[in-house]
Amino acid sequence: MNNFQNGGSAAIVDRCRRLFDDLEFSEVREWKAAEKGRKVIGYMPVYVPREIIHAAGMLPVGILGGGDQLEVIQGDAYYQSYICRIPRSTIELGLTGRLDVLDGMLFPSICDVIRNLSGMWQLMFEDKYVRYFDVPQNYARDIGGSYYVNELKQLLSDLEKLSGKQISPDDLWKSIEVYNENRRAIQDLYHYRAKRPWKTPSPDVYLVIRAGMVLPVEEHTQLIRDYISAVEKEEQVMRDNCRVVVSGVFCEQPPLNLIRSIEMAGCYIVDDDFMLVTRWLLEDVPTSGDPLENLADGFLNHSNETSAKYVPVTSDKGQYLVEAVRKNQAEGVIFAAPSFCDPALLDRPMLQNCLAEENIPYTAFKYAENSGQMQPIREQAGTFADSIKLWSA
């Protein structure tokens, strides 16, 4: 649809930046207005099966809070001071009409705050479709799997009613395939960044992935491919940065400046847990057999580990992070957690223990989506980078 080839990666990133800054969701509105009867479904972190929304002919839109540009006035009146920022800015978006474009909202199982927000949404936006999307914490095929398949069927049936369109297995196959393709493209981008982080600045990569929260998936896949092609042709200076994995950023998003500050402080981010919905399933979902069973199998057996998921075997706990460090040849981990984020903050000591056992250095700080002061972050990340450079063997 868009040709960015001439403008190089900067033009692509510019477009993504505009999408990122646009709290009115203008492109989503345009997509919806382009054809009569189109519907849009919002979803919050950490994972929903977007394939089913897509198969219903709807646009899935990731709602990740208001960032640091939204002035939260009404949203604060709904929360105590000890609750994180993302629900209050999401309520602000809702109450100011910015989310009117959404016909429904999905609230995934990630923590009690987002869970309860689903009920608040039911009370506050009575004319909208609202679903708390529960997922199993039991991963046996006949137990958690069977429960999950029925949940998927319920979601599918709800969306059929909302869209007035029957969803056929063929629709699901097609949607699964376009999301497989999108995941492959994102995986390629992550691999590319891990190999040549100096060519793919993390704020840019973040914006490119973030664009997938609002763009139709087919367009987003093309955009990623275009970005990789563009950066391949561009020369960038390689800096003497250390390589880090950033962990804990899977829900409330840090300001873009924070990501930039980490890099400016001397750390190349070579892996992260931003927007895990785009990388939740670690393998292609097979496009033969029962589509819902396959999506369930992907969730149960081939999905990313994060704090919102139970880890049944003690010795497995945190190994994904150790693996991320090894695989990406990282030299350390930066734990960046939103203030008052139960999943990230409760998990952190366990993950830190895993890293300590493997002699992997780490540092930790907290942020909020509207954090303004980056100097302390830069100093901490810079000190961490220096310590790795100076003291690591």
Added chain:
Amino acid sequence: MSQMTPPDAIKEDSMEKQKQMISANFHELAQAPQQGRKVVSTFVPGNINELLMCFDMARNLPEINALQNGMRKKTGRMIMEAERSGHSEDVCTYVKADLGMMAQGNIGPTGETLPKPDLLLLSYTGCFTFMKWFELVREQYDCETSMLHIPYQGDGTINENMRDYVVKQLREEVIPTLERVSGVKFDIDRLREYMRESAKSEEDLVWVLQTAKNRPSPIDAYFGGVYYIGPIFTAFRGTEDASEYYRTLRSEIAERLEKGEGPITPDGEMKDEKYRLVVEGPPNWTSFREFWKMFYEEGAVVVASTYTKVGGVYDFGFRHDPDHPLESMADYCLGCYTNLNLPSRAEMLSNYVEDYQADGLLINSIKSCNSFSAGQLLLLREVEKRTGKPGAFIETDLVDPRYFSGANVKNRLESYFQMINQKRGGGFSEGVAA
């Protein structure tokens, strides 16, 4: 009478009975390893006590340890210990009190050492933190963990899929694990027997809690209520001891009701009922008496509370059903208060305000507990809107003494009582600070 009698002298038979039961359970726990009994740790909401008893296991409930330690003013140091070892100041203080207690030698509230559990039964009901809590604890115990995941009532109902999921987990994973760890074979008739006993206690508890519909209320359904729920929410549901406790309690309350007496407080009977409140949220444990006193000194009685439903909602008819043991166990777990969605909670609170003729809703918002707290400000608005009764909001914590500011809480309560008076059109009452 209240001036002449020290608090421990006015304890009723049921209170003494409960005290003995709790002490005996802590002692049993401490003795379990010597006696060759296996120990299971599990959580209060969605606890499956009847099933655990089928395997002769001693039951340890970490929230109870934390709150008992809180009431004994021990948790401040425990929490700081956990924070020193890297746990965030932002997260649940029950978890940190538990981890701090373990770090300090795992001495339980009564001074006896708590044993290492043989099994962590993670009943993930209505609280995300539970999952992380046991992941954290098992790192140190290195014992087997079994997960019982209870889906959330996102649309306010329990459906077949949810029930089947829970029953399958019980049948195919939890029970075989309990058999393996305990070495005891599962006997469903034994389970039925315990459930029959549970239903008796549940019947009596509901009767007791609903006496608060009377004027004056013979009970305080929050501060007194936390004592009333003690046996049924913990290691005693399904035991004959619990049935006896509730029988005794019921007869005591029946007597008070007949005499037209108010609730028993630590300073004796509350004589003059001025305000009737519904309270949402758990209490603060570290200053429990001070907190309670702020109410009864002003003549405020709590006539219904949601905290007393956190380990089971019985007042809308649910009873453990021995004829459908696993299914009713699933329904019990699915129906616990914090597993209800916000619209259901708003409806329940509004109905409480109406049915118990309350003057309004007071929310005690707990920093530690997002499961309760997230959304409470909307609940307050909703209940005010639906009932036309004024609401109020205070903030404390479960077991972190740093988050209990007595003066602030008292100020807010006094303002609230003034507001109720104004709403009644009766002006300011005597003894209420302006």
